[in-house]
Amino acid sequence: xxxxxxxxGKIGEIDELSIPMNDRVHWFGDGVYDAGPCRHYHIFAxxxxxxxxxxxxxxxxxxxxxxxxxxxxxxxGLVKKLDDGDQFVYYQVTRGGYDNRLHTFDETIPANLWVxxxxxxxxxxxxxxxxxxxxxxxxxxxxxxxxxxxxxxxAAQHAKRAGCVxxxxxxxxxxxxxxxxxxxxxxxxxxxxxxxxxTDELILPGIARAHLIRMCKKLGYGVSETPYDLDTLRxxxxxxxxxxxxxxxxxxxxxGEKVGGKAPEMLEDLRSHLIExxxxxxx
Numbered sequence: 001x002x003x004x005x006x007x008x009g010k011i012g013e014i015d016e017l018s019i020p021m022n023d024r025v026h027w028f029g030d031g032v033y034d035a036g037p038c039r040h041y042h043i044f045a046x047x048x049x050x051x052x053x054x055x056x057x058x059x060x061x062x063x064x065x066x067x068x069x070x071x072x073x074x075x076x077g078l079v080k081k082l083d084d085g086d087q088f089v090y091y092q093v094t095r096g097g098y099d100n101r102l103h104t105f106d107e108t109i110p111a112n113l114w115v116x117x118x119x120x121x122x123x124x125x126x127x128x129x130x131x132x133x134x135x136x137x138x139x140x141x142x143x144x145x146x147x148x149x150x151x152x153x154x155a156a157q158h159a160k161r162a163g164c165v166x167x168x169x170x171x172x173x174x175x176x177x178x179x180x181x182x183x184x185x186x187x188x189x190x191x192x193x194x195x196x197x198x199t200d201e202l203i204l205p206g207i208a209r210a211h212l213i214r215m216c217k218k219l220g221y222g223v224s225e226t227p228y229d230l231d232t233l234r235x236x237x238x239x240x241x242x243x244x245x246x247x248x249x250x251x252x253x254x255x256g257e258k259v260g261g262k263a264p265e266m267l268e269d270l271r272s273h274l275i276e277x278x279x280x281x282x283x
Contacts, residue, residue, distance in 0.1 A: 006115035032056035033092035039282035088120035128252035129165035136169035155182035188236035208242035237262035
């Protein structure tokens with residue numbers, strides 16, 4: 001198969017599957033998701049992703065239709081059905097099916113399980129990216145990987161229109177505190193240390209973020225999980241962008257101005273070790 005779609009046990013090419021109109025995803029975007037890279041048919045950091053997936057569901061009172069072990073077995077089996085072993089593995093649960101559009105829900109109804117697999121290769125992070133900034137207008141469940149992504153969709157589109165890869169978000173009502181990006185986490189290097197926003201309700205606790213923090217500590221770099229503002233971002237020695245499929249990118253142009261480039265040795269030390277970790281885990 002070139003692509004794979006899965007919905008409550010039904011399997012086929014993604015564009016061949018259909019979803020019932022009474023799935024609450026159509027009405028409310030009512031669900032949570034997770035995703036990550038697969039190389040050589042090995043899903044990277046699968047246990048970490050599944051743990052976060054189940055935590056997102058629990059925070060939204062979604063009744064999971066499978067156990068963690070069952071989902072892991074399902075995903076590791078499904079990826080083997082594709083022709084290409086390098087894939088992007090996406091999965092979500094939506095809050096059951098109902099005959100009418102009520103905002104309330106029956107807490108006993110199990111969720112609908114979706115899986116979508118597409119060929120993709122993880123970025124090695126060598127090429128710097130351009131970014132823009134804009135105010136963060138999202139709601140206060142950013143720590144939950146929900147399907148309600150319209151603000152992120154618009155922020156990503158604004159970056160695309162500007163010829164950039166990402167939009168870095170900040171909260172105007174909190175002293176221009178930098179939170180994260182449209183679909184990535186954001187970090188800075190300053191004076192030989194990594195600074196990253198704390199995992200509160202304003203950011204997603206990224207898996208790649210966790211790997212970056214662990215790698216810093218392994219290599220002897222200090223880590224501070226404290227808020228920083230837009231001015232600090234612009235003046236940082238380096239700006240790092242991480243996500244599950246782009247493990248360690250760096251920004252060299254922000255809002256049309258050159259940034260970073262002041263700690264290339266530390267940046268390359270982190271990038272090369274993180275990519276090495278990924279390649280060894282998926283060999």
